[in-house]
Amino acid sequence: xxxxxxxxxxxxxxxxxxxxxxxxxxxxxxxxxxxxxxxxxxxxxxxxxxxxxxxxxxxxxxxxxxxxxxxxxxxxxxxxxxxxxxxxxxxxxxxxxxxxxxxxxxxxxxxxxxxxxxxxxxxxxxxxxxxxxxxxxxxxxxxxxxxxxxxxxxxxxxxxxxxxxxxxxxxxxxxxxxxxxxxxxxxxxxxxxxxxxxxxxxxxxxxxxxxxxxxxxxxxxxxxxxxxxxxxxxxxxxxxxxxxxxxxxxxxxxxxxxxxxxxxxxxxxxxxxxxxxxxxxxxxxxxxxxxxxxxxxxxxxxxxxxxxxxxxxxxxxxxxxxxxx
Amino acid sequence: xxxxxxxxxxxxxxxxxxxxxxxxxxxxxxxxxxxxxxxxxxxxxxxxxxxxxxxxxxxxxxxxxxxxxxxxxxxxxxxxxxxxxxxxxxxxxxxxxxxxxxxxxxxxxxxxxxxxxxxxxxxxxxxxxxxxxxxxxxxxxxxxxxxxxxxxxxxxxxxxxxxxxxxxxxxxxxxxxxxxxxxxxxxxxxxxxxxxxxxxxxxxxxxxxxxxxxxxxxxxxxxxxxxxxxxxxxxxxxxxxxxxxxxxxxxxxxxxxxxxxxxxxxxxxxxxxxxxxxxxxxxxxxxxxxxxxxxxxxxxxxx
Numbered sequence: 001x002x003x004x005x006x007x008x009x010x011x012x013x014x015x016x017x018x019x020x021x022x023x024x025x026x027x028x029x030x031x032x033x034x035x036x037x038x039x040x041x042x043x044x045x046x047x048x049x050x051x052x053x054x055x056x057x058x059x060x061x062x063x064x065x066x067x068x069x070x071x072x073x074x075x076x077x078x079x080x081x082x083x084x085x086x087x088x089x090x091x092x093x094x095x096x097x098x099x100x101x102x103x104x105x106x107x108x109x110x111x112x113x114x115x116x117x118x119x120x121x122x123x124x125x126x127x128x129x130x131x132x133x134x135x136x137x138x139x140x141x142x143x144x145x146x147x148x149x150x151x152x153x154x155x156x157x158x159x160x161x162x163x164x165x166x167x168x169x170x171x172x173x174x175x176x177x178x179x180x181x182x183x184x185x186x187x188x189x190x191x192x193x194x195x196x197x198x199x200x201x202x203x204x205x206x207x208x209x210x211x212x213x214x215x216x217x218x219x220x221x222x223x224x225x226x227x228x229x230x231x232x233x234x235x236x237x238x239x240x241x242x243x244x245x246x247x248x249x250x251x252x253x254x255x256x257x258x259x260x261x262x263x264x265x266x267x268x269x270x271x272x273x274x275x276x277x278x279x280x281x282x283x284x285x286x287x288x289x290x291x292x293x294x295x296x297x298x299x300x301x302x303x304x305x306x307x308x309x310x311x312x313x314x315x316x317x318x319x320x321x322x323x324x325x
Numbered sequence: 326x327x328x329x330x331x332x333x334x335x336x337x338x339x340x341x342x343x344x345x346x347x348x349x350x351x352x353x354x355x356x357x358x359x360x361x362x363x364x365x366x367x368x369x370x371x372x373x374x375x376x377x378x379x380x381x382x383x384x385x386x387x388x389x390x391x392x393x394x395x396x397x398x399x400x401x402x403x404x405x406x407x408x409x410x411x412x413x414x415x416x417x418x419x420x421x422x423x424x425x426x427x428x429x430x431x432x433x434x435x436x437x438x439x440x441x442x443x444x445x446x447x448x449x450x451x452x453x454x455x456x457x458x459x460x461x462x463x464x465x466x467x468x469x470x471x472x473x474x475x476x477x478x479x480x481x482x483x484x485x486x487x488x489x490x491x492x493x494x495x496x497x498x499x500x501x502x503x504x505x506x507x508x509x510x511x512x513x514x515x516x517x518x519x520x521x522x523x524x525x526x527x528x529x530x531x532x533x534x535x536x537x538x539x540x541x542x543x544x545x546x547x548x549x550x551x552x553x554x555x556x557x558x559x560x561x562x563x564x565x566x567x568x569x570x571x572x573x574x575x576x577x578x579x580x581x582x583x584x585x586x587x588x589x590x591x592x593x594x595x596x597x598x599x600x601x602x603x604x605x606x607x608x609x610x611x612x613x614x615x616x617x618x619x620x621x622x623x624x625x626x627x628x
Binding site: 142148152155156157263277278 | 608
């Protein structure tokens, strides 16, 4: 186990390094670094001073070394627009994105699980067919358009929910959270639902497939033969067993939910990391772009690492297999 | 070329595989309907200049006085705006049909390029094996572990906005799916006798790869390709909506939807609504065709 852990950590470290090289080359070598890193408003003398200060006259490998050392110290440059450290900006926006992603996950589970369970228990009923057809639609619908339609129906025509923004926030652990206030929750409802659409479809399909498979198992037949009530068989014997794979996949999806919140945040003007990166790309605020990319790459590698380690603990075959290669 | 190879492979089962394929595909009325819809959409896009009442990209034809008119209004130019107009007085129907043109070109074009690159690398990985295989597959794993939107954003952040960069981003994001699919099939196929026979004849490697191995890996490739076209169209629309794609003077569907965003809050729904419907119909019809293709071409589902 220790050997596996070390190997896996080394692998993750290697990927982080590789990604930092890619980001470095992307920003520092493909584009003109002077144009990218120095504000376009600067005059000639300021420019030259900045080139010196940033070490842009050094050879490329030395520049990379400087970039890496600074990054390790948490310094990823300053935003031109906000004139603040880029990393700080990203971290400030992180709670908003996180609570949106968790809200979406909760939506996916409370809507997807019951529907999937029903479709799995009564595969031939008309309502099940409707559920399955809508889940195909959930995979095909462009998220941003659904978001707009949600705003149109619930904010413009019905006037039930606020259209954009984050609303009032409460403070917890020194960070601002919307889910602590009623107004914040009202603001969060639509974006979270929008972000969860794809995942609701995914949960419905997984649950349905799981239920259909589990219903044929001997232990379910045995529980039925013992004369247990259908409710007990469904919720204790079937439901418990399908919950593990469903929750695993939903957990795995957390990373991609955070990435896709870029779209939802833009639609609902939700002030999270995703909105920040789009705004930054539009005004070419490159230090923020670099900081965002590095942060999200780190987050992804961490999520993948945690998932792999959990799997290897639960399933010995995984670590034995990788030892063989 | 493929005609010569495919019948040879399953000649003992049927006389004309193509006819059998067509009749199996037509078994699903939904898929057949979807195919008809998709063909109509494609024809609309190809013949757009002859169908639409207005060239939405020619600013001289647009009348700013006709801006934001409701669906069904007769405009200053004398024809009816069946789907209304946007803020610049652009006829939405014409805009949507021209937008479909861009969406389909970008979607199909990027899928084709990605397919060429991905399939070649997948074939190479399966055929060469060893170190080449593991390097290519590591790259595939790395690519697939990041969500498409993020990889596309990253590439656009480096290269800047623009339609060519969107195509490059889509290709870089999608090639891995083709590579994985082709490698999986090719690994099975390369152990077959006909490959051994070709190798015994001392045919050059590229000939074995592209004339013998590739045609037999086509069915799953076609299925993945169809689905990827739909994904590419959706992704292009999303990127354009975010303002990272096509230029504002030649709006694709995603940009048309984005343009309507600010007017929607005042109840002018049609600017965003109809392009979205067009996008939805396109994506769903391609997906339905792809679903049926998968069922028909999957040998495991055959009796």
